[in-house]
Amino acid sequence: xxxxxxxxxxxxxxxxxxxxxxxxxxxxxxxxxxxxxxxxxxxxxxxxxxxxxxxxxxxxxxxxxxxxxxxxxxxxxxxxxxxxxxxxxxxxxxxxxxxxxxxxxxxxxxxxxxxxxxxxxxxxxxxxxxxxxxxxxxxxxxxxxxxxxxxxxxxxxxxxxxxxxxxxxxxxxxxxxxxxxxxxxxxxxxxxxxxxxxxxxxxxxxxxxxxxxxxxxxxxxxxxxxxxxxxxxxxxxxx
Amino acid sequence: xxxxxxxxxxxxxxxxxxxxxxxxxxxxxxxxxxxxxxxxxxxxxxxxxxxxxxxxxxxxxxxxxxxxxxxxxxxxxxxxxxxxxxxxxxxxxxxxxxxxxxxxxxxxxxxxxxxxxxxxxxxxxxxxxxxxxxxxxxxxxxxxxxxxxxxxxxxxxxxxxxxxxxxxxxxxxxxxxxxxxxxxxxxxxxxxxxxxxxxxxxxxxxxxxxxxxxxxxxxxxxxxxxxxxxxxxxxxxxxxxxxxxxxxxxxxxxxxxxx
Numbered sequence: 001x002x003x004x005x006x007x008x009x010x011x012x013x014x015x016x017x018x019x020x021x022x023x024x025x026x027x028x029x030x031x032x033x034x035x036x037x038x039x040x041x042x043x044x045x046x047x048x049x050x051x052x053x054x055x056x057x058x059x060x061x062x063x064x065x066x067x068x069x070x071x072x073x074x075x076x077x078x079x080x081x082x083x084x085x086x087x088x089x090x091x092x093x094x095x096x097x098x099x100x101x102x103x104x105x106x107x108x109x110x111x112x113x114x115x116x117x118x119x120x121x122x123x124x125x126x127x128x129x130x131x132x133x134x135x136x137x138x139x140x141x142x143x144x145x146x147x148x149x150x151x152x153x154x155x156x157x158x159x160x161x162x163x164x165x166x167x168x169x170x171x172x173x174x175x176x177x178x179x180x181x182x183x184x185x186x187x188x189x190x191x192x193x194x195x196x197x198x199x200x201x202x203x204x205x206x207x208x209x210x211x212x213x214x215x216x217x218x219x220x221x222x223x224x225x226x227x228x229x230x231x232x233x234x235x236x237x238x239x
Numbered sequence: 240x241x242x243x244x245x246x247x248x249x250x251x252x253x254x255x256x257x258x259x260x261x262x263x264x265x266x267x268x269x270x271x272x273x274x275x276x277x278x279x280x281x282x283x284x285x286x287x288x289x290x291x292x293x294x295x296x297x298x299x300x301x302x303x304x305x306x307x308x309x310x311x312x313x314x315x316x317x318x319x320x321x322x323x324x325x326x327x328x329x330x331x332x333x334x335x336x337x338x339x340x341x342x343x344x345x346x347x348x349x350x351x352x353x354x355x356x357x358x359x360x361x362x363x364x365x366x367x368x369x370x371x372x373x374x375x376x377x378x379x380x381x382x383x384x385x386x387x388x389x390x391x392x393x394x395x396x397x398x399x400x401x402x403x404x405x406x407x408x409x410x411x412x413x414x415x416x417x418x419x420x421x422x423x424x425x426x427x428x429x430x431x432x433x434x435x436x437x438x439x440x441x442x443x444x445x446x447x448x449x450x451x452x453x454x455x456x457x458x459x460x461x462x463x464x465x466x467x468x469x470x471x472x473x474x475x476x477x478x479x480x481x482x483x484x485x486x487x488x489x490x491x492x493x494x495x496x497x498x
Contacts, residue, residue: 004490004491004496005491005496005497006496006497007494007495007496007497008495008496008497009495012495078454079494080453080457080481080482080493080494081481081482081483081484081489081490081493081494082490082494083494084481084482085482085483217482217483
């Protein structure tokens with residue numbers, strides 16, 4: 001956890017540890033869900049996809065549990081300073097993890113539709129974007145456990161990489177669609193997948209911000225979540 | 240969010256205050272400004288010097304023979320330790336409310352009228368009636384006692400007695416009210432009433448309150464000063480002290496850690 005002195009009420013230390021353990025458990029589950037969703041999509045494994053969708057309930061249940069547990073800690077322990085900030089950060093992290101879980105579920109849900117089409121080379125690009133995002137999640141969860149603000153800062157840097165992946169995927173998919181209208185179906189699904197992964201990157205940076213808040217008490221203003229594809233217009237053929 | 244963007248006038252200034260009880264160095268080189276029309280809470284573990292500091296502010300320590308106070312304390316720029324200072328007058332300007340309610344064994348009316356009488360604040364019975372009524376009103380006690388002003392004060396409940404002591408303190412129109420753990424012998428409801436009262440009183444008075452209850456400091460004060468082993472460790476806006484204290488000793492104390 002961290003190197004602060006123990007509380008006189010040892011039970012409170014135990015409760016804060018429990019909160020960390022629950023978050024770690026939730027984080028591990030979210031990592032596995034996202035990895036599974038991308039795997040299902042790549043291999044067209046609809047059975048795995050269904051499992052992923054079903055397991056999202058576990059993440060939702062953990063989110064509620066962390067929420068209620070945190071409210072209880074605030075009510076009964078009346079935490080202040082770093083303890084208070086940690087508990088609020090935990091609530092927010094939990095809700096970001098829950099959203100990442102939803103993104104994984106959404107990706108898994110598209111497996112069925114995408115698997116009915118012949119495979120596209122784009123799935124490899126999706127997989128490499130997913131790898132960056134998965135690394136970010138792992139990094140941010142480790143940073144939280146260690147309360148390491150420097151490691152959290154690295155996560156921000158990686159999000160730029162994710163945005164670049166997303167922009168290039170966007171272009172790639174547009175090209176496929178323009179080449180052959182039969183690609184429009186699978187490409188639209190894959191575009192949503194790419195967008196989901198881009199959102200996962202944003203939630204991960206939210207978590208990184210909470211590490212700063214818990215440790216230093218600073219909150220940076222909402223970072224610009226610039227979507228480079230907002231203004232991207234496919235060039236008309238021959239134009 | 241800043242609650243009082245207006246004028247932050249300093250009412251009391253303490254500079255280089257040291258207090259010794261015989262050889263024991265109870266307060267070390269304390270610099271602290273108390274702002275007008277704010278509630279300043281002094282917190283810290285037992286023996287940290289917070290009550291000693293409070294008692295320096297109206298020279299209550301003069302009563303303790305072994306106690307020696309060094310340094311400079313000013314009220315509106317005037318040195319309160321100047322030998323020419325009239326102690327009775329000083330304590331009328333800087334009133335005090337103690338830990339345990341200590342009404343005189345007199346009627347409710349006489350408790351409040353006592354101070355104004357010795358300070359000659361009322362010219363007639365009518366004047367006095369008005370001072371008593373308005374003081375009891377400001378202390379939030381009027382409605383409960385207006386029909387039994389001649390009843391003995393000792394017959395009131397603990398919470399009522401403490402509000403009576405506050406009425407007694409404000410009857411002499413002080414500028415500053417010092418409170419030494421004013422709620423420590425009261426139940427939560429009586430405590431909440433006193434806390435609400437403190438919040439109202441700050442419009443007309445400057446308040447310094449010593450409390451062992453961190454939650455109370457958080458609820459009633461705008462500024463919090465943390466004392467530890469005779470040092471003033473940290474002073475700041477209460478919301479900052481309780482969400483983002485600067486000194487690790489403050490952090491440890493307010494979050495109940497073994498420092």
